[in-house]
Amino acid sequence: MPPPPAVPAIEVDNLSIRYGHVTAVETVSFTVEPGRQLTLLGPSGCGKTSTLRAVAGLERPTAGAIRIGGRPVFDSSAGINVPAEQRGMSMVFQSYAIWPHMTVFENVAYGLRVRKESGKALDEKVRHALELVKMGAYADRNASQLSGGQQQRVALARACAFQPSVLLFDEPLSNLDAKLRAEMRIELRELQRRIGVTSLYVTHDLEEALAMSDRIVVMRQGLVEQAGTPGDIYNHPRTEFVADFVGSANLVDGEVVAERTTADRITLRVDGMHLVEGVTRGRRHGGTATLSLRTVHLKVGAARPAGDTNVWPVELIRSVFLGDMTQLHLRWGKRELIARQTGPAPVADGAQAWLQAAPETCILLDPAR
Numbered sequence: 001m002p003p004p005p006a007v008p009a010i011e012v013d014n015l016s017i018r019y020g021h022v023t024a025v026e027t028v029s030f031t032v033e034p035g036r037q038l039t040l041l042g043p044s045g046c047g048k049t050s051t052l053r054a055v056a057g058l059e060r061p062t063a064g065a066i067r068i069g070g071r072p073v074f075d076s077s078a079g080i081n082v083p084a085e086q087r088g089m090s091m092v093f094q095s096y097a098i099w100p101h102m103t104v105f106e107n108v109a110y111g112l113r114v115r116k117e118s119g120k121a122l123d124e125k126v127r128h129a130l131e132l133v134k135m136g137a138y139a140d141r142n143a144s145q146l147s148g149g150q151q152q153r154v155a156l157a158r159a160c161a162f163q164p165s166v167l168l169f170d171e172p173l174s175n176l177d178a179k180l181r182a183e184m185r186i187e188l189r190e191l192q193r194r195i196g197v198t199s200l201y202v203t204h205d206l207e208e209a210l211a212m213s214d215r216i217v218v219m220r221q222g223l224v225e226q227a228g229t230p231g232d233i234y235n236h237p238r239t240e241f242v243a244d245f246v247g248s249a250n251l252v253d254g255e256v257v258a259e260r261t262t263a264d265r266i267t268l269r270v271d272g273m274h275l276v277e278g279v280t281r282g283r284r285h286g287g288t289a290t291l292s293l294r295t296v297h298l299k300v301g302a303a304r305p306a307g308d309t310n311v312w313p314v315e316l317i318r319s320v321f322l323g324d325m326t327q328l329h330l331r332w333g334k335r336e337l338i339a340r341q342t343g344p345a346p347v348a349d350g351a352q353a354w355l356q357a358a359p360e361t362c363i364l365l366d367p368a369r
Contacts, residue, residue: 015064057084278362
């Protein structure tokens, strides 16, 4: 007999949160498997932090259910609402919440003391947590003498010290500068994998979500817009919002002139002049449709490429140097498209170039809701 499937570490089922007449979260559902990290990604006001706070027990939902390791901690229909301190979770906040008058050791030990830990067991747990975040040498230093990145590590050590079943992160890197933020997200991801703790992470930062997550839930206006792996969310957006918010994309709408269901392909006529072939991924459509063309998937060159599918002459309006890449603004018939590529622009501003888009990178989007 095969082993029974593992119980999800976190289950959120049809969660709704309302503040008076304002709906912050509406019928949101997702699961997080044990040892995995799921990120709630979306713009300000989309409901991601309210959802996180509801899982933590800091917010009482209006309806729905939340289970941690199969155990109900909130269920509106059954009248269950387990207090935050009894849910076995720990939270890392955006503001760090470090006490400046305490040493690093005492900051990490605080949560353990509240849980009646003492003596050798407390000492071992604190020092182990500090070693995990590479802060063991700072145990006796006053917290007010730490940098922002070091304070964030202390906050993380405090969260890990009592070995919670779930770690919750509320935009923990947003107060750090860009370079330190990039370093810390790698460290956080490695730590999460090393200790195998289940994590629920909230951010509005796309790079953070892509770099750190096993799965991503994109939220918009209190609803789940799309859920999937980072690669699926980025390469195969389902809606215009996801295509535009998760990375940079050109949204191209046109008349459907051909469809090959067996090949998963569709062809649009754009502005009555350009034929664009894309992939449907099994989705249906009406007489018009919209394709997402990622800026980094477009190829621009001085010479005409081989083949005829999705190859068009364009005019380079201007190029913008962005450091790691160059952004090309292209006149494509009646429209302006944007492409991004490494290296300099292939032609001078105002000159003709050739644009190519592989059909498998032109993704059919769901109709707007």
